[in-house]
Amino acid sequence: MPHQRRCAVRSILITGGNGGLGLGIARYFLENDETATIHLGVRQNRENAQALSSKFPNRCHLAALDVTNSADWTATIESIVARHGTIDVLVNNAGLHRDHLLATMPDDAWSQVISSNLDSVFLGCRAVIPPMMRQRNGRIINIASLSAILPPLGQTNYAAAKAGVVALTQTLAKEVARAGITVNSILPGYIETDALTEMNDDARKLARQGIPMRRFGTPREVAAAVFFLACQDASYITGSALKIDGGIF
Numbered sequence: 589m590p591h592q593r594r595c596a597v598r599s600i601l602i603t604g605g606n607g608g609l610g611l612g613i614a615r616y617f618l619e620n621d622e623t624a625t626i627h628l629g630v631r632q633n634r635e636n637a638q639a640l641s642s643k644f645p646n647r648c649h650l651a652a653l654d655v656t657n658s659a660d661w662t663a664t665i666e667s668i669v670a671r672h673g674t675i676d677v678l679v680n681n682a683g684l685h686r687d688h689l690l691a692t693m694p695d696d697a698w699s700q701v702i703s704s705n706l707d708s709v710f711l712g713c714r715a716v717i718p719p720m721m722r723q724r725n726g727r728i729i730n731i732a733s734l735s736a737i738l739p740p741l742g743q744t745n746y747a748a749a750k751a752g753v754v755a756l757t758q759t760l761a762k763e764v765a766r767a768g769i770t771v772n773s774i775l776p777g778y779i780e781t782d783a784l785t786e787m788n789d790d791a792r793k794l795a796r797q798g799i800p801m802r803r804f805g806t807p808r809e810v811a812a813a814v815f816f817l818a819c820q821d822a823s824y825i826t827g828s829a830l831k832i833d834g835g836i837f
């Protein structure tokens with residue numbers, strides 16, 4: 589299949605592998621690139637990731653990874669490189685939001701959101717750069733959010749973290765461009781996953797009215813872009829921030 593040949597990659601780590609987007613991205617790679625070995629980073633509650641791993645027992649492995657923990661990162665990357673020889677793609681996907689108006693935001697809502705969404709990307713990128721430099725090849729895709737550039741009320745913590753991810757991506761892209769490593773970010777709008785479970789029907793209806801396509805996106809629609817950015821044909825794209833949001837401006 590020509591698509592598979594063009595997008596051949598080997599060893600791929602996707603964080604937040606128990607969530608809707610992480611699973612969707614993993615499934616897309618497994619179904620569209622038979623050479624891909626997926627490492628799904630999960631910290632706990634592995635039921636969803638376990639089910640995918642059972643479906644692809646030789647190509648989808650779970651890795652215990654709390655993305656806010658530097659030691660976990662070191663151990664995970666060392667283990668992948670020891671097992672497969674390379675780490676070809678890192679998808680920094682894990683993240684969470686805890687919305688509050690700034691005036692009443694608890695300290696831990698600020699620090700947890702910054703740590704899970706931004707510190708995590710710093711730690712992950714720092715962990716994979718040395719092996720990718722040795723390989724003279726690598727793809728890093730950071731899942732930011734539309735909130736980075738169009739922040740809604742109540743998301744000062746999340747918007748600041750995701751804007752930080754976009755800035756980190758652009759800076760790192762320059763630092764590693766000559767080593768054959770590309771670094772890009774994706775800014776999803778509303779995507780149907782557990783992250784939206786707090787939205788009631790009225791909030792969903794209102795949100796849809798603000799989307800030119802009048803619908804939320806699917807994990808698969810984000811996964812297809814991640815897959816493209818990870819493939820060899822995307823070799824001249826770096827430092828970009830790609831909106832995937834049904835046309836919101």
Ligand code: NDP
Pocket residue numbers: 603604605606607608609610629630631632633653654655656681682683684685704731732733734775776777778779780781782783784
């Ligand atoms: P989910 O809530 O379904 O999944 C998020 C995943 O991140 C969970 O599996 C969670 O793990 C994991 N996670 C959070 N903190 C950590 C941590 N410290 N260590 C390891 N894993 C962690 O959300 P989505 O799949 O929708 O979100 C994926 C990414 O996409 C996030 O970065 C999110 O901000 C971003 N995004 C999502 C949008 C959407 O509309 N869905 C819109 C814009 C951006 P656990 O299962 O253990 O809780």
